Amino acid sequence: QVQLVESGGGLVQAGGSLRLSCAASGRSFRSSVMGWFRQAPGKEREFVAAISWIGSTQYAESVKGRFTISSDNARNTLYLRMNSLKPEDTAVYYCAARNGAIITTESRDFGSWGQGTQVTVSS
Secondary structure, three states: OOEEEEEOOEEEEOOOOEEEEEEEEOOOOOOEEEEEEEEOOOOOOEEEEEEEOOOOEEEOOOOOOOEEEEEEOOOOEEEEEEOOOOHHHOEEEEEEEEEOOOOOOOHHHOOEEOOOEEEEEEO
């Protein structure tokens, strides 16, 4: 079972940037898909971005062009660079992992989850 620990959240003004990190232990990124999801108060958890171990990426339409997902496979660390942040990006952001090479946007397909990191964007 892989353990995931997120960091990098915080409070930022609209238009600002943050970089989230997710350190994985217990299993390498090889043959895995890593993803970021977020959940705002009173809303369902939603897909943000995912990356396969061979480098394929997928983004939610709401973040495309503003967020960039990347991974350092040697360090087993996943990143999410968030630029041009908006108040509607405010949420708890979760790192997740699943076996395989196929990217999916469904949270139920991911078997391992971090504890989440809060991102708050003020207007």
